[in-house]
Amino acid sequence: MALIEVERPETEVKEERQEPVRVRGLPFFPHFVLREVVVMCIIAGSLVLLASVYPAGLLEPADPFDTPSPIFPEWYFLYVFGFLKFWTWDIGPVPAKIIGVTVPMVLWYGLLMLVPFIDRNPSTDIRKRKVAVTLGVIALLGVLFFTYYSIVFH
């Protein structure tokens, strides 16, 4: 196996070390590609297995005059439902419902998009990023909590 030395682009981690960091690297082909192929086989196999054991469902045909219960959205939208249900407080002139839809969709995605511009700390060392890591953990727990909330109280 041919190990080759790679120079990292200088733009990176300049703050922490003067000389460019050297990382041992392997050629993209065949090493990287081979790993991808192995991963692909595992995932494709798991998908076939999942699909055979738990086939996709199909309920009765849609009927606009008969509301079923319970109605669940896809799991990755549950937190929106959860937050909407959780937030029952008006803030000044803004009704609770508007806050309930705006916070988990507009504000949340807006905030996510701005992450690299809010976090100006150049370090990638997890021990020197206490604020970012704490906020990240809180956000994760929040999404999990509202997902849970939407399942339990719906």
Next chain:
Amino acid sequence: MDLADKIYKWLDDRFKLRELLPPIVKHPAPENVISNPLYCLGGTAFLCFLILVVTGIFLAMYYKPTPEEAYKSVEHIMTEVPFGSLIRSMHHWAANVMIAAVMLHMIRIYFMGAYKKPRELNWVVGIFLLLITTTFGFSGYLLPWDQLAFWATKIGTGIAGSIPVMGEYISLILMGESDIGAETLTRFFALHVLILPATIVALLGLHFMMVRIQGISGRL
């Protein structure tokens, strides 16, 4: 000289493969990236996307996007079309695994701080990819036109519709009329099989190009 060599030489004469290939093939990937499974998540999402394209094309051969036919065509896929049930179920599972993989990928980027200079824009492109991936899920959910599909979409469009300022337009653009109906179904279908795929391919191209130019951030 065997056949593979001959083909290589034929192509090389015409396309200068000897100059084109080495930078691609020998391009180094850092060792810790090859051995750390956390770096597989983006690739996993991409693989799921490829599986979704293939199974989706097969589904589109049998699916009919009208309120009268949609449910029956999905039932037909599930019960009569050879391997239809497997194909639809794989589409279903690949979609869910893709979303999970994208989210975990994003979590890894966040906690490793891989969005920092010079990769800020790739994070922004990533957020758009996340939005597109979930919109794929949202639009696909309606297509079988069963009770769950109909009512979950009703609530979903209702929520999107109550976003201040833009909500009204979003729900009108999505539904095409004041309530979910034939118009909504064809719109969701067009979104799901034409608009979103074209958009995600463009953004994935951008995403991968940036990873290629900037390298993977990685000093573990």
